[in-house]
Amino acid sequence: MPSPGPGYELTQFFHLSRDLLCIAGFDGYFKLVNPSFERVLGYSREELMSRPFLDLTHPDDVEPSRNVLARLATGEDVVAFESRMVGADGSVRRFEWNTCTMPELGVVYGIGRDVTDRTALADEQAGLRRVATLVARESSPDVVFAAVAEEVGRLLGVQTTWMFRYEDAGTATLVASWGDMTAEIAVGTRFPVEGHNISSGVLRTAAPTRIDDYADATGEAGIAAREAGVHSAVGVPIIVDGRLWGSMGAAAAEALPQGTESRLGEFTELVATAIANIEARSEITASRARIAAAADEERRRVVRDLHDGAQQRLVNTVLALKLAQQALEGDGADAPSLVGEAREQAERAIGSLRELAHGILPATLTTDGLRAGVRELASRMPVPVEVELSAGRLPAPIEATAYFVVAEALTNVAKHARATSAEVAARIQDGMLRLEIRDDGVGGARPEGRGLQGLRDRLAALDGRLQVECPTGGGTLVAAAIPIPSSGTGQ
Structure with missing residues (x-):
């Protein structure tokens, strides 16, 4: 052949x-x-x-x-x-x-x-690296959000991109945008989340959402987008620490290709990381500010109590002793009563100092540990308190923090709960000191209140956490968990 x-x-x-x-x-x-x-x-x-x-x-x-x-x-x-x-x-x-x-x-x-796909992938990876660099540098939220909106818009070849943050009041705030279509809408504009549009669809489903024809879009955000020339749009959720934080969207005057949602999703993961980092930094900053303010307030209280209590009584003691001395230099008739007055003032000063020291940290806690300190707290309560503490001696910072958790919770019981009884339990489990303070009162405690927020800050310093359950009419549970170093437990 x-x-x-x-x-x-x-x-x-x-x-x-x-x-x-x-x-x-x-x-x-x-x-x-x-x-x-x-x-x-x-x-x-x-x-x-x-x-x-x-x-x-x-x-x-x-x-x-x-x-x-x-x-x-x-x-x-x-x-x-x-x-x-x-x-x-x-x-x-x-x-x-x-x-x-x-x-x-x-x-x-x-x-x-x-080489379209190869180039697109390289461009996408380069864009992700640029955004990741901004996140790693701890750039401000505005800078990160604006960079993401621009990177996504250029990579996808769309006319506009945007990013919304969902608010508790059923609204969404525009935190970033890029492109001609959204040029007339200022960052910071708030829209009600309603009608048929991308932002409401993502909020409703917490999943990627696509609208191929915006002619039927409704709601304030949908109408604004349609009037700006949007024909089709996609949006994906931004999930931060397991909660729906907001959404990212992209829109064009023509049909968007399939797969746009997945490409958007890769950027939302970086956005979520940036938001989580930003919120953590903000919380740390706020916590430090609260701790500093609480420390300043505590110093002012100590100074005030010293001035109005022990110091004043000690001044009176000195005056009484001077008068007694003058009396002794004369006929001495008034000396015994003046010495008695001085003694009474000195005893009152000692009592004030003891009360002041108790407000800072009780001697019982220092010498005998958490169990003794909590029992002393319970003994002064106006309602019966059942105490069940199986934990032995612990490092001093942990004992002090646990004591203040119990003290704050029992103070709330005495002042606000209208309870007839309370329970305090503490145990060591899974390397944690776990505290629970319950009462049978009316509930309604405010977890965001100053006292409980102070406890959160104090616990955060030890990598601990606070949980408050307070249904109205159903009593209150204050629970805390504090990590214990492996060598920090005792009996």
Whole structure:
């Protein structure tokens, strides 16, 4: 059987190649194209051959392509030149071209490899790295949000992107935007979350949402987007620490391709990390400020109590002793009563100092531990308190923090709960000191109140946490968990 001729073999390779193969003339027209041109760009072979190939080139790449064609005409082969071509459906594909020029024949042999997906992935990874760098630098929220909106908009090739934060009042605040369509809507604008639009859809489902035709969009946000020229849009939720924080959206004047939601989702993970970091830093800053304010207030209280109590009584003691001394230098008749008055003032001063010291940290806690300190607290309560503490001695900071948790909770019971009884339990479990203070009162405690917020700050200093359950009419539970170092337990 005779072997096929070389022309036949070349034709087969020409037709089988998934890359775009062509012979193009210096006059700007294709002389020959393989079927991959038709498959990838969507034009018929006749249309491809009858139009100048620069007509199919993306407008931004026309001039660079002219420059390359001029170089080819001089006999220079061009390798790894990238340009974009616009398909019959309006889609844009990026190709890497390798050429071999034959000026004597007036043609160029070209191979174009579709690198759209590879380039998009590289651009996306570069964008993610830029945003991640901003997050790592602990940049401000406005900077991170604006950067994400721009990166997403440029990568997806959409007309506009935005980011909403959901508020408790059933509204959403625009925290970032990019593109022409949202240029007239100021960052900080608040919209009611209602009607048929992307922000309400994400809030309702906590899942990616797509609207392919905004002609039917309703609600204030939907109408504003439609009037701005939005035809289709997608949105994805921003989940921070397990809760729905907000949403990110992208919109265009034409249909958005499938898969836009997943590409958006990759950026929301970085946004969520940034938000979590920002909120953690803000909480730490606020906690430090509260601790500093509480320490200042405590110092003022100590100074005030010293001045109004023990110091005043000690001054009276000195005055009484001076009068007694003067009396002794005379007939001495008033000396005994003056000495008695001085003694009484001194005893009152000692009592004031003891009370002041008790308000800071009781001696019982220091000498005998948490169990003794809590029992002393319970003994002074106006209602019966059942105490069950199985924990032994613990490091001093843990005992002090646990004591103040119990003291604050029992103070609330005495002042506000209208309870008839209370319970205090403490045990060590899973390397944690776990405290529970319950009462049978009317409930309604305010977890955001100053006293309980102070406990949260004190517990946070030890990586502990506070839980308050206070249904109205159902009593109150104050629970705390404090990590214990492996060598910090005792019996």
